[in-house]
Amino acid sequence: MSAATAAQDHPRGAVAVSVEDVSRVFGGSGGAVTALDQVDLTVAAGEFVSLIGPSGCGKSTLLRLVADLDRPTSGSISVFGRTPEQARLAHDYGIAFQQAGLLPWRTVRANVELPLALHGVGKGGRRERAGHLLDLVGLADFGDHFPDQLSGGMQQRVAIARAIAEEPSLLLMDEPFGALDEMTRERLQVELVRLCAQTRAAVVFVTHSIPEAVFLSDRVVVMSARPGRIQEVVDIGLGRGTEREEGLREDTSYFESVTRVREALHGGSGAGATVRGAELR
Amino acid sequence: MRRRLADLGLGVAALLGVAATWELYKLLGPEQGWSVREVRVLPRTTDLAMPHVWEMLGRLPEPLTGAPGAVPLWVAVLQASGFSLAVALVSWVLGVVVGFCFAVGMQRFALVEAAVLPLVVLSQTVPLIALAPLVKGWGGRVEIGGFAWQGWMSVAVIASYLAFFPVAVGALRGLQSPDSIHRELMRAYGAGWWSTLVRLRLPASVPYVLPAIRLAGANAVVGTIVAEVSTGLPGGVGRMILEFANFASSDPAKPWAPLLGAVLLGLLVAGLVSLVGLPLGRYRRAEVTA
Ligand SMILES: Nc1ncnc2c1ncn2[C@@H]1O[C@H](COP(=O)(O)OP(=O)(O)OP(=O)(O)O)[C@@H](O)[C@H]1O
Numbered sequence A: 001m002s003a004a005t006a007a008q009d010h011p012r013g014a015v016a017v018s019v020e021d022v023s024r025v026f027g028g029s030g031g032a033v034t035a036l037d038q039v040d041l042t043v044a045a046g047e048f049v050s051l052i053g054p055s056g057c058g059k060s061t062l063l064r065l066v067a068d069l070d071r072p073t074s075g076s077i078s079v080f081g082r083t084p085e086q087a088r089l090a091h092d093y094g095i096a097f098q099q100a101g102l103l104p105w106r107t108v109r110a111n112v113e114l115p116l117a118l119h120g121v122g123k124g125g126r127r128e129r130a131g132h133l134l135d136l137v138g139l140a141d142f143g144d145h146f147p148d149q150l151s152g153g154m155q156q157r158v159a160i161a162r163a164i165a166e167e168p169s170l171l172l173m174d175e176p177f178g179a180l181d182e183m184t185r186e187r188l189q190v191e192l193v194r195l196c197a198q199t200r201a202a203v204v205f206v207t208h209s210i211p212e213a214v215f216l217s218d219r220v221v222v223m224s225a226r227p228g229r230i231q232e233v234v235d236i237g238l239g240r241g242t243e244r245e246e247g248l249r250e251d252t253s254y255f256e257s258v259t260r261v262r263e264a265l266h267g268g269s270g271a272g273a274t275v276r277g278a279e280l281r
Numbered sequence B: 001m002r003r004r005l006a007d008l009g010l011g012v013a014a015l016l017g018v019a020a021t022w023e024l025y026k027l028l029g030p031e032q033g034w035s036v037r038e039v040r041v042l043p044r045t046t047d048l049a050m051p052h053v054w055e056m057l058g059r060l061p062e063p064l065t066g067a068p069g070a071v072p073l074w075v076a077v078l079q080a081s082g083f084s085l086a087v088a089l090v091s092w093v094l095g096v097v098v099g100f101c102f103a104v105g106m107q108r109f110a111l112v113e114a115a116v117l118p119l120v121v122l123s124q125t126v127p128l129i130a131l132a133p134l135v136k137g138w139g140g141r142v143e144i145g146g147f148a149w150q151g152w153m154s155v156a157v158i159a160s161y162l163a164f165f166p167v168a169v170g171a172l173r174g175l176q177s178p179d180s181i182h183r184e185l186m187r188a189y190g191a192g193w194w195s196t197l198v199r200l201r202l203p204a205s206v207p208y209v210l211p212a213i214r215l216a217g218a219n220a221v222v223g224t225i226v227a228e229v230s231t232g233l234p235g236g237v238g239r240m241i242l243e244f245a246n247f248a249s250s251d252p253a254k255p256w257a258p259l260l261g262a263v264l265l266g267l268l269v270a271g272l273v274s275l276v277g278l279p280l281g282r283y284r285r286a287e288v289t290a
């Protein structure tokens, strides 16, 4: 499955992810925890959607349900019109977590090639693709290094290259920049926006940072905790791809959006109260 | 290379240390040893009980027996050690393969782990001596076509019974070692059990398996010698230890020669097994944290 066909399969307006009335209850010894309560969300093909909210509001849980790493207690989820399991087995999505999760015994190049190798791409094709991807994330000279020879930010870039290796039409990312310093983080944000514009992938992106969510997203989904619910969906509308450059961070429309998301977050926990777990930078 | 040499130097120093301790005790220890009531807790230091190290070494070039044409003692010991080495290696391979199969089976099916792991642990409490006649008896009845059960096969089976244990336990831990992040990654790629085993679990198990197969090597040597003694198999170091014990009074340095052979055997097997780790360096890289 190449990028071009993937994007053509799902023209704009098509639905990438549809979450309907989904609840997830974890039954523990200390009583049941409702991580998600009747959540509805639709992500269009090619759309960048961020999930933000206080710690424990179910962002990761929602992402894991879409990725079929967990099953909902009730409600239904579809990914490009299929069940999450079918989508997973069809390699419809790429995924990246807060930790890079590279295999320490594989070189950087072999790590990027892993999903391709698992899905039967030939050796030549893998090499070529990995070379291209490493170029893209600025690690062309590090293909033969091992993960423990890279900095945290470089590892995370490898993980992102691995996530987009098969040019998936959906990217699921759970705080992929969470462990990085601010400078690396902003540079990777620009790279990610550019990559997504190129591959026209839909993205569901979990973050704790309001500026990050605003800079990256078409829409920001603000969630509230206990039980995890969608509180508000903020449309950002700052344009796509090349329109989002470093300069955007100093634009007034950007600040307005930051304020709107911040207010939406505050609204959920009572006026003026601090939002647990969310950075208000 | 430099580290290799340093390791070798340390090994030689350790051997010299053992010899020095031996001589020091012989020099300072009481002639009749030291007993608490009837039980002797420290050995006698007479030349009969504890010959000098140089006497043991000096005995090696002398002929095995007084009979004309007898080979030197060291040749006989080396021959016996070579025989035992072959048996120990066979039992090591057998133990590693069987142990690994157990580990993979236990990893695959939780039910198997729950059922088999306690038995595996329990199996090691059965003394080898009790097992030997059983295996020998079963083996004697095996005859398939042109294949006839040989005595050394019983020894190899008994020794592998000791060798498989650390491999089964170590490999199981190694196969179960990958973090949830890596397991979920494989799941997200739609990788089945087999690809997850090959791409993730096996490579991740290497740091656990290498020490396990080293232990298995030591167990194979001990198991081979003990099994040779208890099944009475001629040709190996075990039987030689038994035979030469009769010369304790007439030729006190002689019984120590096969012990030197056993030490040599252990060192050789340890060396051979550690060669297995050499091409696997990349799988021993420190787990990355970020
Ligand atoms: N495997 C699990 N078993 C039991 N409870 C769980 C499990 N996973 C999550 N939870 C609970 O579900 C709730 C939501 O967890 P989740 O990880 O989705 O939060 P989050 O929004 O990602 O938080 P954070 O921002 O801190 O990552 C929490 O209250 C958590 O305790």
Ligand SMILES: [Mg+2]
Binding pocket: A059, A060, A061, A174
């Ligand atoms: Mg989370």
